[in-house]
Amino acid sequence: MSLSSLRDLFEERAIEKTLSQKFLLVIVTALDFMHQAGVVHTGNFPFPHNNCHRLTQRKLDLSPNNILVGTDDTALSKVEQAEIAKPSPRKILGDRTIHLSYAMPTTYDPPSITDFGAARLGLPGQKYTGDVMPGVFRAPEIIAGMEWDSKIDIWSVGVMVRID
Secondary structure, eight states: OBHHHHHHHSGGGOOOHHHHHHHHHHHHHHHHHHHHTTEEOOEEEEEEOSSTTSEEEEEEOOOGGGEEOOOOHHHHHHHHHHHHHSOOOEEEOSSOEEEOOOOOOOOSSOOEEOOOTTOEEOOTTOOBOSOOSOGGGOOHHHHTTOOBOTHHHHHHHHHHHHHO
């Protein structure tokens, strides 16, 4: 279950402050580890357009949709057994297989950052250029057309906390 889905279960679509703080501690710690390894989560990834002859750039970001609430081996084992017993629908393309998503059982384990399909892999502190991030999460350096680095992930977390 994504952080967005969890949030939607709460009154006024807001996660309680203490729970948010616990999630943020894990998320910021994970980002620190990633950034020390030279990984920036946010980036662009080419996706087929409705017209198959051209590609569009999908702007990926660190958002509540890309953070999954905790799960453990027992919960994952249940999902594995369900897949073995009755495989979920899927679409097989030339370069990938797309599986139907369904709700994962949640536990009290820490959340996980997901969707690294367009992550930038480089050196710690490496600068990049280009248009990334969807409008609502866009960092000032992206808007200004400047070089950017891993700090844009931190900006996304700040915006996520503020608007979600």
